[in-house]
Amino acid sequence: MEFEEYLKGKKIDSEKYKAAEPKQYADFKGLFDQMHPESFTQQKLFLINQIRRAYKFEEIEEIKKPTPKPAMRPKIKPLKPKTS
Numbered sequence: 563m564e565f566e567e568y569l570k571g572k573k574i575d576s577e578k579y580k581a582a583e584p585k586q587y588a589d590f591k592g593l594f595d596q597m598h599p600e601s602f603t604q605q606k607l608f609l610i611n612q613i614r615r616a617y618k619f620e621e622i623e624e625i626k627k628p629t630p631k632p633a634m635r636p637k638i639k640p641l642k643p644k645t646s
Contacts, residue, residue, distance in 0.1 A: 579617040
């Protein structure tokens, strides 16, 4: 996973962030490349939340809601009288 993809997943606009704070961006990118994304999130969670508020990702993707399947009605067989 690339750092830009990670930021997009955290709803941070990487271009705005990179332009506004290039030193912090480079430091975080270097750390991110050296560790697992979950470890990076655990270490920088408080800072990530601040960055998200400052450089919010504005692109809105359409989210498709799954359409529920129609409920199936039980099939009832008509009873035939027993003939003896």
